[in-house]
Each structure stands twice: as C-alpha cells, then as structure tokens.
Amino acid sequence: MANARTSAEAVAHAPAPAGADAMPLDPFLVPATASLQERRALTLKHGDTFGVFDRNGDIVTGAGSPEGLFHRDTRHLSHFLLTLEGARPMLLSSTLRDDNAALTCDLANPDLFDPEERLVLVHDLLHLRRFRFLWQGKCFERIVVRNFDTTVRRVRLIFDFAADFADLFEVRGTQRARRGMLNPPQLGDGSVALSYIGLDGVVRTTTLGFDPQPQKLSATRAIYDVELLPGERQLIFVEIACGEVPQGAEVRRRFFLALRDARRELRYATARAASVETSNQIFDEAFRRSVSDLYMLVTETPEGPYPYAGIPWFSTVFGRDAIITALQTLWLDPTIAQGVLRHLAANQATSFDAAADAEPGKILHEVRYGEMAELREVPFRRYYGSIDSTPLFVMLAGAYLERTGDVATIRTLWRNVRAALDWLDKEGDRDGDGFVEYGRRTAEGLINQGWKDSHDSVFHADGTLARGPIALAEVQAYAYGAWRAGAELAGALGEGALMAIFANKAERLRTAFDEAFFDAKLGTYVLALDGEKRPCRVRASNAGHALYTGLALSARAERVVATLMDVTSFSGWGVRTVASTEARYNPMSYHNGSVWPHDNALIAAGFARYGFRREAARIFNGLFAASTHIELRRLPELFCGFPRQRSTGPTFYPVACSPQAWAAATPLSLLQSCIGLSFKPDACEIIFDRPCLPDFLDEVALRDLRCGNAVIDVVLRRSAGEAAVSAIKGSAELSVITRA
Structure with a gap:
C-alpha cells in the first residue's frame, strides 16, 4: 500500500537472525490492538467524509476502534448510540446498498423489564429501521419506528453522542503531548453545535440537527418519548454536519434534497463506465461490488475524479495507489486516469524540501489535512516520500494516451512529464549508476519508500535488513516503463529527438537490470540492491512487476513465472509478497508473506504480456475463490499468506483496509489480462x-x-x-x- 504506515503485524515477525542490523520501528504504524475483521464495521464515504459504523448503525469507540464520522482527517463524531428504554435494540440485519450509496439497519426491541424485573414489552413488537447516507460533509439519517403490537406503546428513544475531534493519526494510535481545547456546546432549537479549537488555531465544528425536535436535548443526549398506536409509525430525521449547518430548510427537507442529489451524482459518475455480465452470478456480484467500491472511493477534485486509497486509514490522496488504480481501470473508465494525472500534475514538487522528501519533478506520495499534519507532528501534510509515484505517473500518461488518443490532454501535461523524467535522471539516480534509488532525507521520513513500506520489507537472504540507498526491482521496472512511455509521448507530440533519447535510456536500463538483478540460482530477479550494490537474494513478488512493464528479457520470463507460481510463492489464493522459503517469511506479516490483490493484478498483467495467460487465469481463479468467502465479495487490502485449504476460506489480516481502491480494481484488471x-x-x-x-x-x-x-x-x-x-x-x- 502506498502510504505512511507500517502495521504492527508487519513488525511482529520472528526475530531476525543473530547479527541482524537493528532498525527503529516506523513511528507511524497502525497498531493491531483490535481486528477490523472482528468488528465487522460498515463504511460509507462521500468526498472528503467517511463514516465507520457498527452493525447497529452506532458509533461506539474504544481502544483500537476506527469507528466514527471523519472529515478531512479529523473525527467529527466519536460516539453515537441509539437506545430504546435504555437498552440497545436487537440487530436483525445490516445492509449496504449494492452501489454503496446508503446503509440500512433493521432493529427490534429486546425483552424489556421494569425495575421489579417484570416483563413489560415482549421482544420483536417494535421495529426500527435506520437509513443513512453521506453527502457533502454531512451524514443524514432517517429512523422509522413502527409498532407491530395490538396495543398502544409508549417508549423512550435516546440518542447519546459526543465529538472528540481526534486527529486520524491519534485514532490510529499516535500519542500527542498536547491537544487543543473543546469549546462550550451551543444549543439551538433542535440542534447542538460541538466545536474544538486546535493547536493550529483552526476551529472544527460538528452540528447535530434533529427533526422533529426532541422532548429533551442537551450537549450529549437527545430524548424522544414516542407514543404509537397499533400499526402506527413515527419518523425521526438526524443530520450530522462536519461544520455549521446552513440556515433555511429544515432537517427533513435537507434529507430528501441531499438524497436526490446524491443519487443523481452516482448515476452520472457510473454512467461513464463499461459494464460486465457473465455466466457466473457470484462473480457478477463481486464485480459490481468492485465497481461500486471504486466509485465510492473516487472523490471529485478541482482537476477531476481521484480515487482515495482506502477506508478507514487512507481516505485521502495517495499518488502510487491512485496511479495503479487508474492503470487497472483504464479500459473501464479513462476519465479516472485523466483526473489522477491532472491532480498529481497540479501538485508536483517544484523545489527541494527535505522534511517532505520533496525534489523538483517528484510526484506526491500522500496529502493530509488534519491538525497534526498542519503542525508537522507528522510529515504528511504534503509528502513526496515514495520512490515509485514519479515513474508511475509517466507510465500512466503513456497508457492514457494509448487508451484514448487524447493528445490535447497529454500536451497540457507534457511539462510535468518532462519534469518527472528529469527527476528520474538526476535526483532519482543518486549515484549515477542508471538505477533509481531511495533514501529518506530526514529521520522523520519513511524508512522504505516502495509500495512495501514496512521497516523490515527489504532484506538479504539471511534476514539482515538492507541499508540504503536501495534500488528496488519493481522501481527499475517502473523507470523502464516511464522511459518507454516518455518516448511514445514525445513521438505523439512531434519531439523526435527526445523520443530517441528516451527509448535509448529504456534499452540501456533493460540491459543493466538483467545483469545486476537476475539470479539464475533463485530463478528470478533479486528483491533489490542495497546501498553497497549488494543484491538482496530473496524470492519476492516484486519480480513480477518486471514482467508487467516489459523490462524482463523474454528469455527470463518462463523461469520468473515458474518461480512465482511455485508452491512456495503461490498460496492457492494468490502470489505471496515473499516466498515461504525466505528468512523473514511470515504469512501474518504485512509485507513479508501476505497476499495483496493489487500486487497479483500487476503480476497477472505481466504474465499475460509475455504470453502466460493461463497462469494469469490461475491467479484470477485464486483471488475470485477468496472473494467468495469474504463478506460483500469485497477483496480487502490484503490477507494472510497461509496455504489454501480445501473447503475453507483465506485467513484475514486484522487491520486491512476495506474497501481499498487498488484491491477493488483488481478483478477489473485481472479480467482485462485474461482476455x-x-x-x-x-x-x-x-x-x-x-x-x-x-x-x-x-x-x-x-x-x-x-x-x-x-x-x-x-x-x-x-x-x-x-x-x-x-x-x-x-x-x-x-x-x-x-x-x-
């Protein structure tokens, strides 16, 4: 995943062999103190706002809990609990719409007793239906309470709520020495405004509105005393705004206007995409969920649509993730790629900034908007510490032109493409050996800056961690793809001299890569070269990316494919990040033995490029089979690399994001590779x-x-x-x- 974090599971591997270099743990890890699989949270997203709710539709936060309503990296609602006569309603079912537009929770009353323990209301006589969606920084909800008893029922409904305004990195587990100050709550007619002034001087506000007005309303609670005749129902509307609510229309009317607009926007966005129907109904469900997840994660920016990386921890702009997602979905909807290219071009680095790992021409890694980013308590306000976003940007520009023939857009991006290629030639190649290397500029930056960014993801055969600057195998593949794409773009724009120069650079890199990275004993390309140009002789999935871009010599392809599909690498569900024979292999780790859907999609595309479509289809078979065991048929960010067993599903990874953009796009990419x-x-x-x-x-x-x-x-x-x-x-x- 292209982001600023290492999971605690990624660092909880077996001890390194004696003599292994010690390395400080990533300070921005996501602690695995509670499993997201165990919590089975439900998510909604629109724009810069997302919500994580439990099965009842409530928000009940605690240690390790990602639940809440978040807007621009701040949790605007940390507690929201609905009770009936002081008891939580019983869950009947929770359902996300197929298009992810809304969440519906069906609940019923439990057996209710009076203070003398006498049964006063038998279970399942009152039905509650919660319908919720997000729109433009607001969470809208309609609660319908209906009496199925034969007598009048009088009950009390209570909404308890709170807003802690925690920064997302605090929610993830980062400790802060100081925080800002909560302001006194402001009560209005049927509304409560909660606010917080951060250490950055920014006031962040959450406004809750209720319609009709509750019988009682305080800074933490809304109470409704409801009387229902037999068969009667009552509606309650709740609006939770990340900011102040505009004056004018009441909550009920805003609910229906927002619902109309949200549905229109979704129909317009998805109308751009091709659709797929197959002979397999279960696959059709999985494919529809993938497309729905993709468009839920897509956020409109001033430059066009941009897929945010994933929920809950990475619902923001990531360069690498969005570029790969755009590459995976180019055949389906090229406008996503166009939006990604334009947005990243608009935010390309133009100067040196060591704290942000920024250098002229470099493409964004990550953007954050929260208080901690603004205060530089974390370095990700606008961070450029990925080694591969820049060559991938050029690759995407070339692929976009090939898919669309849109020379006009490419012409507007040509200056950015040239700057990215200049960076590859200069700052990207730190020692002038023709390979692209990374090394953070300050101690606060990411230790590893490829997509496997755990602190322990690059190592030698004995398990010793590699010291930088590090030249990763897949980064050389992306650099080759960038030079090739640069040549094609130059040709399309009439720059014949540049076309020849870029093509020559690509061929020189191809020859040098084969000499330095191919290991006949391993039967594949080594993971990386360390700072002393010593090869990391590790069988890893990175080698498959050399097939993806065409960097691998044709004579090497069959052996690389065979190594990746060997039982030590192919788990039955997919290709592991690291083969089971390697020193740091751990199927429960983040990057050292797990299975990542997007990684497999790129590997399968590489197989297909060299004519190994049946092997690509085997990967497709494995990942589809995995999805049939997963709720909503939704492929997560990753799952554990344990071998596939008969009649059982894959083993889940505890803090994997779901949905995740490049995981959602994986079935789309796999289908394209096979056909x-x-x-x-x-x-x-x-x-x-x-x-x-x-x-x-x-x-x-x-x-x-x-x-x-x-x-x-x-x-x-x-x-x-x-x-x-x-x-x-x-x-x-x-x-x-x-x-x-």
Whole structure:
C-alpha cells in the first residue's frame, strides 16, 4: 500500500537472525490492538467524509476502534448510540446498498423489564429501521419506528453522542503531548453545535440537527418519548454536519434534497463506465461490488475524479495507489486516469524540501489535512516520500494516451512529464549508476519508500535488513516503463529527438537490470540492491512487476513465472509478497508473506504480456475463490499468506483496509489480462489478444465498451479451451480484432 504506515503485524515477525542490523520501528504504524475483521464495521464515504459504523448503525469507540464520522482527517463524531428504554435494540440485519450509496439497519426491541424485573414489552413488537447516507460533509439519517403490537406503546428513544475531534493519526494510535481545547456546546432549537479549537488555531465544528425536535436535548443526549398506536409509525430525521449547518430548510427537507442529489451524482459518475455480465452470478456480484467500491472511493477534485486509497486509514490522496488504480481501470473508465494525472500534475514538487522528501519533478506520495499534519507532528501534510509515484505517473500518461488518443490532454501535461523524467535522471539516480534509488532525507521520513513500506520489507537472504540507498526491482521496472512511455509521448507530440533519447535510456536500463538483478540460482530477479550494490537474494513478488512493464528479457520470463507460481510463492489464493522459503517469511506479516490483490493484478498483467495467460487465469481463479468467502465479495487490502485449504476460506489480516481502491480494481484488471483487451483509438479498433477465460467463467459480455466516440457490446464465449469473441451491438466504424 502506498502510504505512511507500517502495521504492527508487519513488525511482529520472528526475530531476525543473530547479527541482524537493528532498525527503529516506523513511528507511524497502525497498531493491531483490535481486528477490523472482528468488528465487522460498515463504511460509507462521500468526498472528503467517511463514516465507520457498527452493525447497529452506532458509533461506539474504544481502544483500537476506527469507528466514527471523519472529515478531512479529523473525527467529527466519536460516539453515537441509539437506545430504546435504555437498552440497545436487537440487530436483525445490516445492509449496504449494492452501489454503496446508503446503509440500512433493521432493529427490534429486546425483552424489556421494569425495575421489579417484570416483563413489560415482549421482544420483536417494535421495529426500527435506520437509513443513512453521506453527502457533502454531512451524514443524514432517517429512523422509522413502527409498532407491530395490538396495543398502544409508549417508549423512550435516546440518542447519546459526543465529538472528540481526534486527529486520524491519534485514532490510529499516535500519542500527542498536547491537544487543543473543546469549546462550550451551543444549543439551538433542535440542534447542538460541538466545536474544538486546535493547536493550529483552526476551529472544527460538528452540528447535530434533529427533526422533529426532541422532548429533551442537551450537549450529549437527545430524548424522544414516542407514543404509537397499533400499526402506527413515527419518523425521526438526524443530520450530522462536519461544520455549521446552513440556515433555511429544515432537517427533513435537507434529507430528501441531499438524497436526490446524491443519487443523481452516482448515476452520472457510473454512467461513464463499461459494464460486465457473465455466466457466473457470484462473480457478477463481486464485480459490481468492485465497481461500486471504486466509485465510492473516487472523490471529485478541482482537476477531476481521484480515487482515495482506502477506508478507514487512507481516505485521502495517495499518488502510487491512485496511479495503479487508474492503470487497472483504464479500459473501464479513462476519465479516472485523466483526473489522477491532472491532480498529481497540479501538485508536483517544484523545489527541494527535505522534511517532505520533496525534489523538483517528484510526484506526491500522500496529502493530509488534519491538525497534526498542519503542525508537522507528522510529515504528511504534503509528502513526496515514495520512490515509485514519479515513474508511475509517466507510465500512466503513456497508457492514457494509448487508451484514448487524447493528445490535447497529454500536451497540457507534457511539462510535468518532462519534469518527472528529469527527476528520474538526476535526483532519482543518486549515484549515477542508471538505477533509481531511495533514501529518506530526514529521520522523520519513511524508512522504505516502495509500495512495501514496512521497516523490515527489504532484506538479504539471511534476514539482515538492507541499508540504503536501495534500488528496488519493481522501481527499475517502473523507470523502464516511464522511459518507454516518455518516448511514445514525445513521438505523439512531434519531439523526435527526445523520443530517441528516451527509448535509448529504456534499452540501456533493460540491459543493466538483467545483469545486476537476475539470479539464475533463485530463478528470478533479486528483491533489490542495497546501498553497497549488494543484491538482496530473496524470492519476492516484486519480480513480477518486471514482467508487467516489459523490462524482463523474454528469455527470463518462463523461469520468473515458474518461480512465482511455485508452491512456495503461490498460496492457492494468490502470489505471496515473499516466498515461504525466505528468512523473514511470515504469512501474518504485512509485507513479508501476505497476499495483496493489487500486487497479483500487476503480476497477472505481466504474465499475460509475455504470453502466460493461463497462469494469469490461475491467479484470477485464486483471488475470485477468496472473494467468495469474504463478506460483500469485497477483496480487502490484503490477507494472510497461509496455504489454501480445501473447503475453507483465506485467513484475514486484522487491520486491512476495506474497501481499498487498488484491491477493488483488481478483478477489473485481472479480467482485462485474461482476455487480452487493448485499444487502438487512432484506428478505431478494440483488440483481444489470445483471449482466455478463467475456469469459473464460460461467457463474458462487455457492454458500452468505448473507443473514442464509438461504443460497442462484445461477448466472449469459452470454445475448445479458448475464448471466441463476437460483437453483438455497436458503432459500425468500430472494429473488433481477435488475435489467436
């Protein structure tokens, strides 16, 4: 994951061998004191706001709990509990809509007793339905209470609430020496405003509004005394605003206006995307959930749509995550890639800043808006400490042009692309050896700056941690992809001389990489070169990324594929980050033996690039099988790397984010890899190169597949072990090409 954290599970590995170098733990880790799987939280998101709720729809925070309503890295609501006559209602069911637009919780009264322990209300006579959604920094809720008894019922409903205004890093476990001050609450007619003035001088406010007005309202509680005739129901509307509520319309009216607007926006956003229907209903459910998660995580920025990384800990701009997500979804919806490119270009570093690991031309790693970031208590206010966001940015620009033919957008980005390539050539190559290395500029920065950013994720065969500057295998692959993309972009813009220079740099890197990184004994590329250019002779998933960008020599591909699909690396669910034979292998670790869906998507794309589509389909089979054991069919950020066992599901990782953008996009990418889908917009062609279908799919229909302004529907059917392609509806000028 491209972010500023290392999980406590990532550092709780077996002790390193004697003599191993000691390394300080990452100060920005996410403590694994409570499992998100155990809490089974439900999430909603819109824009810069997200909510994490328990199954009853409540917020009950405690040690290790991520529950709350968050806005721009601050928890604006830390407690929200609904009780009936002092007791929590019984949970009947909790359901997220298929499109993630709203949460519905069905509850019923428990058996209720008077002070003398006499039963006064039998269970399941009163039904409560909570319907909740987010819109523009607000959480809207409608509670419907209905009496199914044959007599009149008088009951008391209580909403208890609180706002601690904790910074997200505090919620994650970071201790602070000082905090700001809570202001006195402000009570109005049916509303309560809670506020906090931070050490940064910013006032953060949470306003709760109730409609109708409660019988009693205080700074921590709203009380309704409800009388219901047989069959009668009563509605209560609650609005929780991360800020002050505008004057005018009442809560009830704002609820319905917001619901209308939220549905319109979602319909408009998803209308851009192609759709998929298959012969497997369960896969269709998983695919729809992936698309829904993707569009829930997409946030509109001034430059266009941008997928935030994941909930709960990374609902913000991350460079690496968004670029890879955009690459995975280019075939489905190119406007996401366009938004990512424009936003990252607008925030590209233009000067040196050691505290932010910023250098001219470098692309963002992470942006944070909370109090601790503003005060530099954490370095991530605008942080550039990733080694791969910059070459990936150039790769995405090249892939976007190839997918869309949109030269006009590329022309507006050309200055940024050139700056990124200049960074690769200068600051990115610290010692001038042609490889791209990283090393943090201050002690507060991230220790490791590849996507495996745990403090212990780069090591030698004996388990000794590598000392930097470090040249990772996959970063050289991305650099190669960037030089190749730069050449294509230069050619499209008529820069012939630059095209030749960039292409030459790519080929020189390819030769040097093979000489320095391929290890015949390992049967694959080494994990990295350390600061003394000693190879880290470790079998790791990083090598698959050399296939993804085409850096690997064709003669090496078969051995690399075989090594990655060996039982020591392929768990049955997916390729592990580190093979089980390695010194620091731990299937419960964050980066040293776990299975990451996005990592597998890139590996599968690499397999397909070199003609190993059936091996790509095996990865697809494993990850789809994993999703059938996971609630909502939702692939999480990662899961443990234990071997697949008959009739059991994967072992979950305790603090994995879910949903996560690049995990959500993984089924989309895997499908593209298997069917060999690509586009030639200049020729108005859609190409299927040696398509094959995984075992669980006999037929796939792609609808509203766009190439330029043309649209077509295509069906692939299993035939004699291959996939036959036929166009069923679409623009006459659009050609479908199948390569056997």
